[in-house]
Amino acid sequence: MTYFFQMGEAYKYIDLLIKGMWLTLSLSALSIIIGLLTGWIVAIWKVSEKKILSIIASVYIEFWRNTPLLIQVFFVYYGFTALTGLSFTAYQAGLLAIILNTTAYNAEILRGGIQAIPKVQIEAAKALGLDSFHIWYTVIIPYVHRIVFPSLINQFVLIILGTSLLSVIAVPELMNEAKELQALTGRTIEIYLLIAGIYVGIIFIFSAIMRFIEGKFFTLRH
Amino acid sequence: MGFDWEPVIRYFPLLVKGAFFTILLSALSLVTGTCLGLVLAIFQLSKLKPLKIFSQYFVLIIRSIPLLLLLFLAFYIPPIIFKLDTSKFFTAWIALFLYSGVYATEIIRSGIQSIPKLQIESGLSLGLNKRKVMRLIVLPQALKTIIPPYIGLYTVVIKDSSLASVIGYIELARATRLGVMSTYRSFEFYSVALALYFLICYPLSRYSKKAELRGGQ
Amino acid sequence: MIEFKNVNKFFGNHQVLKNTNLLIQEGEKVAIVGPSGSGKSTMLRCINRLEKIQSGEIWLDGKRIDNTKEEAQLRQKVGIVFQSYNLFPHLKIQENVTLALKHVKKLSKSRANTIAYDVLKKVHLEDKLHAYPLQLSGGQQQRVAIARALAMDPPILLFDEITSALDPELIGEVLDVLRELSHSGKTMIVVTHEINFAREVSDRIIFFDEGCVIEEGEPNEIIDNPKTERVSTFFAKVLK
Numbered sequence: 001m002t003y004f005f006q007m008g009e010a011y012k013y014i015d016l017l018i019k020g021m022w023l024t025l026s027l028s029a030l031s032i033i034i035g036l037l038t039g040w041i042v043a044i045w046k047v048s049e050k051k052i053l054s055i056i057a058s059v060y061i062e063f064w065r066n067t068p069l070l071i072q073v074f075f076v077y078y079g080f081t082a083l084t085g086l087s088f089t090a091y092q093a094g095l096l097a098i099i100l101n102t103t104a105y106n107a108e109i110l111r112g113g114i115q116a117i118p119k120v121q122i123e124a125a126k127a128l129g130l131d132s133f134h135i136w137y138t139v140i141i142p143y144v145h146r147i148v149f150p151s152l153i154n155q156f157v158l159i160i161l162g163t164s165l166l167s168v169i170a171v172p173e174l175m176n177e178a179k180e181l182q183a184l185t186g187r188t189i190e191i192y193l194l195i196a197g198i199y200v201g202i203i204f205i206f207s208a209i210m211r212f213i214e215g216k217f218f219t220l221r222h
Numbered sequence: 223m224g225f226d227w228e229p230v231i232r233y234f235p236l237l238v239k240g241a242f243f244t245i246l247l248s249a250l251s252l253v254t255g256t257c258l259g260l261v262l263a264i265f266q267l268s269k270l271k272p273l274k275i276f277s278q279y280f281v282l283i284i285r286s287i288p289l290l291l292l293l294f295l296a297f298y299i300p301p302i303i304f305k306l307d308t309s310k311f312f313t314a315w316i317a318l319f320l321y322s323g324v325y326a327t328e329i330i331r332s333g334i335q336s337i338p339k340l341q342i343e344s345g346l347s348l349g350l351n352k353r354k355v356m357r358l359i360v361l362p363q364a365l366k367t368i369i370p371p372y373i374g375l376y377t378v379v380i381k382d383s384s385l386a387s388v389i390g391y392i393e394l395a396r397a398t399r400l401g402v403m404s405t406y407r408s409f410e411f412y413s414v415a416l417a418l419y420f421l422i423c424y425p426l427s428r429y430s431k432k433a434e435l436r437g438g439q
Numbered sequence: 440m441i442e443f444k445n446v447n448k449f450f451g452n453h454q455v456l457k458n459t460n461l462l463i464q465e466g467e468k469v470a471i472v473g474p475s476g477s478g479k480s481t482m483l484r485c486i487n488r489l490e491k492i493q494s495g496e497i498w499l500d501g502k503r504i505d506n507t508k509e510e511a512q513l514r515q516k517v518g519i520v521f522q523s524y525n526l527f528p529h530l531k532i533q534e535n536v537t538l539a540l541k542h543v544k545k546l547s548k549s550r551a552n553t554i555a556y557d558v559l560k561k562v563h564l565e566d567k568l569h570a571y572p573l574q575l576s577g578g579q580q581q582r583v584a585i586a587r588a589l590a591m592d593p594p595i596l597l598f599d600e601i602t603s604a605l606d607p608e609l610i611g612e613v614l615d616v617l618r619e620l621s622h623s624g625k626t627m628i629v630v631t632h633e634i635n636f637a638r639e640v641s642d643r644i645i646f647f648d649e650g651c652v653i654e655e656g657e658p659n660e661i662i663d664n665p666k667t668e669r670v671s672t673f674f675a676k677v678l679k
Contacts, residue, residue: 066423068381078408164288203286348539
């Protein structure tokens with residue numbers, strides 16, 4: 001290589017990267033948790049017998065799943081302001097866009113899980129006298145989580161990686177900080193490879209934790 | 223509220239041109255990515271440990287970094303390390319090629335593995351050699367399983383191609399951005415862009431769902 | 440003639456065949472019975488090299504086959520029908536039967552189709568030539584599987600619990616085909632749970648358990664006067 005890897009200078013600014021990483025993680029955590037809750041709401045609407053709820057859910061899901069996250073981010077950040085006169089900070093807009101996006105994907109995953117529950121399970125619950133709320137709370141939701149956990153993990157990983165898009169609207173998460181650092185020090189390749197390593201590390205650890213949780217709480221025991 | 227649709231209507235042909243390049247870039251990336259995916263899938267199914275491990279780790283790592291980062295690496299590595307002068311199209315293509323390839327691997331591999339082992343044994347028991355069993359029995363059936371998720375992958379690549387705008391390649395997202403930057407009509411432009419992407423992706427995802435239901439028989 | 444000499448087979452650490460010795464004459468109809476997991480299927484699958492052995496020898500018509508490289512050749516002489524998933528769902532019945540004729544024996548299309556028609560007639564399904572496997576019942580599918588094996592005209596036929604996965608009312612039609620086949624002069628080895636059928640059709644019954652031959656003999660002898668307790672308990676349970 002005719003280009004020396006010089007990390008030295010970059011180490012001065014490493015705490016910038018760490019700050020970015022924490023923001024990435026907190027954005028991801030918020031999006032994952034809120035997105036799962038809203039995903040459930042939309043999924044329940046989609047399978048509801050009330051046609052109007054089902055249609056609204058379908059439209060929502062199809063819209064957010066068939067358009068790119070990047071444009072969604074731009075739309076929420078720049079376009080929304082024009083629409084409502086409210087102005088979001090980049091952080092708010094980015095978070096909102098990711099949540100709106102992942103809600104749709106989660107809804108689809110959860111819907112698949114709901115429809116995959118053997119009918120007899122629901123019938124058995126009804127026969128025991130459980131009311132609708134309890135059937136959802138004690139039977140359907142836990143069961144669905146066990147069936148679709150791997151797909152959800154996949155989606156969560158995509159969220160973590162997706163936060164990198166917020167760098168285009170200058171949210172100071174990991175990717176953005178890397179760009180800043182690169183502009184500051186000129187050590188382009190070293191920095192980008194470094195954060196590639198950080199992302200891989202984050203995902204590896206995250207996946208391992210998720211697999212552990214899955215084994216402990218979310219496996220259907222045979 | 224002040225909506226002015228005139229600029230975006232004026233820009234519309236450019237947006238459509240961008241959409242065309244979006245589809246072109248995505249199609250090329252997916253086709254080449256399939257070749258990569260096939261190779262990696264064969265490695266993962268082979269009995270040679272080093273091939274298997276290499277392929278598994280390769281896929282795992284590419285899937286663990288953001289596409290945007292992959293794009294930047296593809297943008298900076300050729301000129302800085304290899305002293306190659308590459309076009310933006312090439313950069314975008316390389317990143318999407320790797321990305322779609324590793325996702326294709328998963329689809330192809332699980333499609334092939336979904337064929338019951340007894341089918342293969344039936345074929346072998348009739349005296350067919352391994353290659354013929356693959357060609358006549360495994361692959362025709364695997365294809366039916368593979369096609370629906372593959373169409374889904376195509377929509378993913380189309381959406382991800384929007385990232386190519388960040389390095390300046392002119393496809394739909396970039397064209398939209400250019401329009402916004404010169405006319406400040408962000409809501410109008412982005413909503414039209416969303417609509418265009420939707421028009422491209424929605425039919426594909428519907429078709430994929432239909433194909434999935436048909437294949438399930 | 441098939442011979443097993445001190446055959447041992449392991450799946451990992453688990454020994455599935457223990458010093459198995461077996462001799463099957465040409466044209467014999469042998470039924471192999473015994474509890475599940477006894478190694479019966481594995482033993483059958485060793486004959487056409489779907490399973491490999493760790494020690495011992497297997498001989499077929501004077502040639503040693505456990506270490507052969509010519510597996511495809513071997514398999515042309517040994518037909519096998521499995522418990523399930525025999526047929527190729529993406530091919531029509533006719534294509535299922537002619538596949539090996541065209542690609543292994545390299546027969547012409549017309550010749551292959553003629554043979555296919557003849558064997559399907561033997562199993563009474565000649566009218567299903569252009570149907571797809573999933574359109575047929577389980578019993579019909581198994582009969583086609585038998586026809587497909589017959590099409591290659593192998594001197595040896597192996598049947599691995601071919602009725603075990605069928606609904607009870609469909610078992611009869613498959614056993615009828617086997618009954619008719621027993622007059623064909625081919626060597627037939629049938630792993631089965633259908634004891635009464637075995638008694639009726641086979642020349643010899645072998646009781647297999649925990650990887651070895653426990654007892655073997657004439658059907659009536661072994662079922663009515665078993666020499667070991669294990670065998671008599673088994674038959675008592677199964678024939679209740």
